[in-house]
Amino acid sequence: MAAFEYAPAPESRAIVDIKPSYGLFVNGEFVESVDGRPIKTVSPATEEVLAEVAAAGEQDVDRAVQAARRAYETTWSKLPGKERAKYLFRIARIIQERARELAVLETLDNGKPIRESRDVDIPLVAAHFFYYAGWADKLEYAGFGPDPRPLGVAGQVIPWNFPLLMLAWKVAPALACGNTVVLKPAETTPLTALRFAEICQQADLPPGVVNIVTGAGETGSYLVSHPGVDKVAFTGSTEVGKRIARAVAGTRKRLTLELGGKAANIVFEDAAVDQAVEGIVNGIFFNQGHVCCAGSRMLVQESVYEEVLAALKRRMATLRVGDPLDKNTDIGAINSPQQLAKIRALSEIGEAEGAERWSPPCELPDRGYWFPPTVFTGVSQAHRIAREEIFGPVLSVLTFRTPAEAVEKANNTPYGLSAGVWTEKGSRILWMADKLRAGVVWANTFNRFDPASPFGGYKESGYGREGGRHGLEAYLDV
Amino acid sequence: MSERLAVRKTYKLFIGGAFPRSESGRSYEVRSKDGKRFLANAALASRKDARDAVVAARKAFPRWSGATAYNRGQILYRIAEMLEGRRAQFVEEVQAAEGLSAAKAQAVVDAAIDRWVWYAGWSDKVAAVRGSSNPVAGPYFDFSVPEPTGVVAVLAPQRSALLGLVSVVAPVIVTGNTAVVLAAQHAPLPAITLAEVLATSDLPGGVVNILTGRTAEVAPHLAGHMDVNGIDLTGAPAELAADLEAAAAENLKRVLRPPAQEPDWTADTGVDRMFFFLETKTVWHPIGV
Numbered sequence: 001m002a003a004f005e006y007a008p009a010p011e012s013r014a015i016v017d018i019k020p021s022y023g024l025f026v027n028g029e030f031v032e033s034v035d036g037r038p039i040k041t042v043s044p045a046t047e048e049v050l051a052e053v054a055a056a057g058e059q060d061v062d063r064a065v066q067a068a069r070r071a072y073e074t075t076w077s078k079l080p081g082k083e084r085a086k087y088l089f090r091i092a093r094i095i096q097e098r099a100r101e102l103a104v105l106e107t108l109d110n111g112k113p114i115r116e117s118r119d120v121d122i123p124l125v126a127a128h129f130f131y132y133a134g135w136a137d138k139l140e141y142a143g144f145g146p147d148p149r150p151l152g153v154a155g156q157v158i159p160w161n162f163p164l165l166m167l168a169w170k171v172a173p174a175l176a177c178g179n180t181v182v183l184k185p186a187e188t189t190p191l192t193a194l195r196f197a198e199i200c201q202q203a204d205l206p207p208g209v210v211n212i213v214t215g216a217g218e219t220g221s222y223l224v225s226h227p228g229v230d231k232v233a234f235t236g237s238t239e240v241g242k243r244i245a246r247a248v249a250g251t252r253k254r255l256t257l258e259l260g261g262k263a264a265n266i267v268f269e270d271a272a273v274d275q276a277v278e279g280i281v282n283g284i285f286f287n288q289g290h291v292c293c294a295g296s297r298m299l300v301q302e303s304v305y306e307e308v309l310a311a312l313k314r315r316m317a318t319l320r321v322g323d324p325l326d327k328n329t330d331i332g333a334i335n336s337p338q339q340l341a342k343i344r345a346l347s348e349i350g351e352a353e354g355a356e357r358w359s360p361p362c363e364l365p366d367r368g369y370w371f372p373p374t375v376f377t378g379v380s381q382a383h384r385i386a387r388e389e390i391f392g393p394v395l396s397v398l399t400f401r402t403p404a405e406a407v408e409k410a411n412n413t414p415y416g417l418s419a420g421v422w423t424e425k426g427s428r429i430l431w432m433a434d435k436l437r438a439g440v441v442w443a444n445t446f447n448r449f450d451p452a453s454p455f456g457g458y459k460e461s462g463y464g465r466e467g468g469r470h471g472l473e474a475y476l477d478v
Numbered sequence: 479m480s481e482r483l484a485v486r487k488t489y490k491l492f493i494g495g496a497f498p499r500s501e502s503g504r505s506y507e508v509r510s511k512d513g514k515r516f517l518a519n520a521a522l523a524s525r526k527d528a529r530d531a532v533v534a535a536r537k538a539f540p541r542w543s544g545a546t547a548y549n550r551g552q553i554l555y556r557i558a559e560m561l562e563g564r565r566a567q568f569v570e571e572v573q574a575a576e577g578l579s580a581a582k583a584q585a586v587v588d589a590a591i592d593r594w595v596w597y598a599g600w601s602d603k604v605a606a607v608r609g610s611s612n613p614v615a616g617p618y619f620d621f622s623v624p625e626p627t628g629v630v631a632v633l634a635p636q637r638s639a640l641l642g643l644v645s646v647v648a649p650v651i652v653t654g655n656t657a658v659v660l661a662a663q664h665a666p667l668p669a670i671t672l673a674e675v676l677a678t679s680d681l682p683g684g685v686v687n688i689l690t691g692r693t694a695e696v697a698p699h700l701a702g703h704m705d706v707n708g709i710d711l712t713g714a715p716a717e718l719a720a721d722l723e724a725a726a727a728e729n730l731k732r733v734l735r736p737p738a739q740e741p742d743w744t745a746d747t748g749v750d751r752m753f754f755f756l757e758t759k760t761v762w763h764p765i766g767v
Binding site for chain 1: 607610612613614615616618620622627628707719720721723724726727728729730732733735750757758759760761762763764
């Protein structure tokens with residue numbers, strides 16, 4: 001039976017009012033950049049220019065850090081925890097009130113399907129503020145000593161794949177612990193962070209507690225290397241993470257890094273095939289594969305290879321690629337032309353190195369940046385598509401015979417962020433979970449996130465944890 | 479009749495549970511703290527020795543990290559037992575190395591023995607203190623457990639040859655890491671004698687490897703080694719520490735930075751060192767029937 005056709009079901013963008021240009025958010029106000037230059041942010045689905053923002057310069061960053069320092073010393077670190085908590089609860093509530101607006105804006109600026117921004121990103125953003133709000137007046141019970149102190153000013157640099165969610169992961173625990181922040185969103189997705197600045201104003205957050213400087217890598221490096229910053233938190237590529245680790249070497253700055261991954265999603269012969277295939281699809285095609293913990297390597301037991309692959313292809317053929325604002329869309333736009341070029345280049349290398357490429361028949365829109373869901377078979381561990389993070393909707397399939405071989409292959413990577421295991425046998429799940437060198441192991445599920453659950457990598461996937469009680473450690477002097 | 483001539487000890491390296499000489503064939507003169515007395519020619523470890531030690535530590539990692547916490551705790555306690563049995567020898571060596579009075583040296587050795595006992599008791603408690611069951615908003619069982627980071631390079635404190643050394647090695651291995659240790663440059667002898675204790679304490683070969691030599695020569699090879707997961711820079715010379723930290727960024731090693739000044743090792747050590755070389759693994763599974 002052929003798949004049902006869907007009528008278009010676009011979400012209205014009328015709820016979002018985008019200004020033609022934005023300044024920086026410093027000391028509680030939107031201000032013009034002093035030494036920055038303007039950059040444009042576009043909708044990756046249509047290439048429409050959404051707004052102009054500033055790429056903050058050195059003086060801008062300095063101004064923001066000074067504002068954060070003043071706020072730290074005069075108000076925020078002196079505020080009782082229960083009052084900080086109330087500010088964070090307020091922010092959580094305002095996010096819930098404005099959830100639909102934020103979801104539409106996130107989808108416009110990032111290109112991700114509205115189904116995901118509406119059902120995953122924004123609810124998790126509110127949940128993170130709720131969760132860490134509750135910690136603000138309970139820090140002495142968190143296991144870091146009787147009187148844990150904040151670090152000071154946190155410089156935070158976040159990526160474009162989950163713009164508002166990554167902001168929440170960084171800002172909520174920092175503020176709960178009594179730090180003030182200067183946050184730099186990614187240059188291609190600054191709009192929801194600027195909307196968050198408005199939310200801080202609505203919450204009457206004291207000026208300077210949260211400062212937002214937009215811009216690209218240069219702005220980020222001003223922030224990271226600013227002597228007034230006590231703590232650096234970065235989520236992004238391993239390459240940039242290493243550069244930042246070198247930049248803070250020899251200073252007293254604290255550092256946490258959430259970097260890349262090349263997760264194995266391991267399917268055993270006794271796995272429930274349909275559920276496993278759902279998990280594989282969710283693992284690699286969620287958010288267009290723009291996920292550091294994406295299950296980009298499927299390791300399938302040889303005995304069920306044919307069956308799983310056939311089911312996977314059948315399922316992939318039902319994925320709907322296109323307008324991210326359409327409520328039935330599964331896969332949206334690639335975030336930028338640069339990222340699209342990288343995905344294309346690595347996929348071509350995959351073919352050149354002898355792997356077999358397959359995508360379901362799907363029509364891609366004429367404008368915007370698009371890449372079809374793609375699977376490579378006949379992949380060996382030496383292939384670059386099996387070793388390098390592609391950060392796109394591209395799955396590499398490898399096989400194994402024994403559990404020991406699955407572990408060996410899964411761990412054969414400099415990364416160690418996440419892994420997936422699909423089997424009906426409980427003792428095997430626990431054995432695999434023990435052997436896999438990864439910070440998160442999803443068993444019979446994938447890509448689950450929760451503020452109460454620690455997240456972060458082993459090896460070159462970075463250091464530190466975000467979420468849970470563990471996430472407080474990065475923002476306390478312990 | 480002439481006086482009996484003492485049989486002197488040859489101090490070598492400790493790699494993979496064995497006591498080899500440096501592959502470079504080099505050695506250096508170790509003198510008493512006051513410089514008046516020749517104590518021994520210690521092995522001058524080379525880059526190759528450092529690499530061999532990392533290989534041994536990596537090889538030992540699966541078994542040591544996979545051992546039960548109960549087993550690891552007993553082995554650490556056994557180290558305390560063996561150290562106690564050699565108390566007099568250590569008092570003498572520490573006295574010579576650090577220029578302490580007999581009474582002070584005794585106190586140092588006692589503290590070192592007690593420190594092993596303290597850490598021994600931690601092995602089966604770390605998971606309870608650092609792990610958690612996470613109340614996620616959905617039908618999932620979600621728990622977090624601490625796990626060792628892997629192979630950790632340890633630059634031992636330069637002033638405290640035994641107590642300082644024990645205070646940085648025990649917290650690294652009690653949680654299941656394996657270690658490559660660079661002993662205090664000018665006072666390396668208690669470290670090698672400690673290796674004899676470790677070798678007879680049921681500690682699997684390779685869990686602790688001890689190099690003696692020049693910190694500035696060997697440390698950069700450990701900091702830049704791609705198969706080392708963490709580095710403790712406590713004993714790093716100030717002028718070298720920033721470079722070592724930058725080199726460690728190459729594979730994102732966990733870096734424990736040097737303290738502003740060498741701590742008082744006789745004081746309560748706290749848990750920070752032990753927790754520093756831990757990862758947190760979180761496991762999710764759906765709940766349903």
